[in-house]
């Protein structure tokens with residue numbers, strides 16, 4: 001971790017944003033690769049989080065300013081609370097700090113504490129998919145969706161940490177694979193195979209891993225999607241129609257969940273389900289495949305009756 005006391009001394013204890021001054025508490029909320037997040041308070045009485053990031057060769061200022069612009073722009077157009085609210089930014093020559101909406105917990109904390117109920121899991125998954133859809137509609141890809149970057153504010157899941165996010169010039173834009181590996185356990189298989197990759201399927205893969213963690217208990221499955229990983233190889237076999245055994249990590253899933261997981265965690269990005277497809281899937285809508293078949297059957301029967 002690049003942060004050390006010297007780094008902290010170079011960051012601001014008090015920040016000023018739009019006439020409000022923000023002061024940090026000693027309560028450390030989290031640590032990232034090149035920074036720290038503390039809770040704080042504003043002179044207007046608000047409680048906030050302050051994310052300090054230290055500028056260095058591996059964490060260049062340009063990238064931090066890009067994160068700032070993306071988070072600020074998304075917050076501006078976010079009328080539904082899909083992303084953690086960006087309040088403002090302040091800087092010193094050595095650091096850039098963001099003032100953010102304070103989230104009491106992350107999804108990682110909740111999974112670790114095993115306190116996610118099936119109802120929470122459904123709600124969080126809905127918020128995650130709607131949040132990713134919102135980002136993509138604004139022409140951004142996140143590239144680092146994982147429980148540590150999904151925060152829970154008033155019971156609602158919101159997307160945070162836009163440190164790896166990218167603007168899409170068009171929906172088919174390709175990026176160099178190295179630019180898109182946020183966290184290797186959440187990185188889609190094409191990132192290990194191809195030099196250039198599209199952004200949107202990467203976020204869908206990550207959301208698939210999060211669904212896996214939400215529906216199976218916790219943080220057990222974090223296979224790396226390259227061919228040398230045994231757990232991943234088993235998954236590919238299963239997803240291609242191989243037989244499921246108790247040894248497979250997903251033996252605990254309901255059939256509707258396994259069916260959606262197979263489509264979200266499809267090895268081929270071109271075959272991976274789209275966000276629109278996920279939103280129509282019985283696992284997302286809560287309608288089971290059987291009920292759906294019955295309903296369709298009844299409609300067909302009713303239509304036949306009507307004709308006679």
Ligand SMILES: Nc1ncnc2c1ncn2[C@@H]1O[C@H](COP(=O)(O)OP(=O)(O)OP(=O)(O)O)[C@@H](O)[C@H]1O
Pocket residue numbers: 029030031032033034035036037049051084100101102103104105106144148149151160161162163
């Ligand atoms: N707004 C917030 N409210 C509460 N906690 C937060 C907030 N933002 C971040 N955190 C906590 O701090 C951790 C690190 O934050 P974040 O992921 O934004 O930093 P990062 O430096 O970009 O991380 P990494 O380098 O690991 O991706 C989060 O996982 C979370 O636990």
Ligand SMILES: [Mg+2]
Pocket residue numbers: 032148149161
């Ligand atoms: Mg992070």
